[in-house]
């Protein structure tokens with residue numbers, strides 16, 4: 111991101127951090143940088159105990175399910191996109207809000223996480239924002255579940271990109 115800024119490819123960036131843990135490292139790295147806007151939605155009780163300040167923090171209660179999680183995302187993501195005035199997005203697609211995650215305190219289903227990715231990617235597409243997707247945490251009992259989540263995130267991104275290309279040709 112900072113490399114893209116230094117090459118003058120972008121001026122401002124938006125970080126959408128949907129790992130179940132607060133992105134405290136990112137927050138510290140970017141806190142004095144007004145060109146990078148951080149939107150972070152996480153489980154309030156997960157690590158770190160003391161949260162760093164971010165531009166838009168959405169702490170969620172223990173056991174937040176699909177309805178609560180997706181409603182919070184739908185409410186706050188557009189605000190973040192508007193406020194960030196970004197040229198590009200980095201999306202941390204954490205697999206650890208999953209109900210069967212061993213560390214996360216949220217109860218989001220597989221279908222809910224798939225919907226989450228679609229909401230984020232489509233919102234970025236509508237705002238004409240290029241997205242870099244980054245894998246983030248995942249500690250489900252079954253490793254195959256974690257693989258499934260990351261794979262479905264990549265597939266969702268590919269489908270949105272393909273659809274975007276088709277709309278450009280039309």
Ligand SMILES: [Zn+2]
Nearest residue numbers: 129130131247
């Ligand atoms: Zn995490």
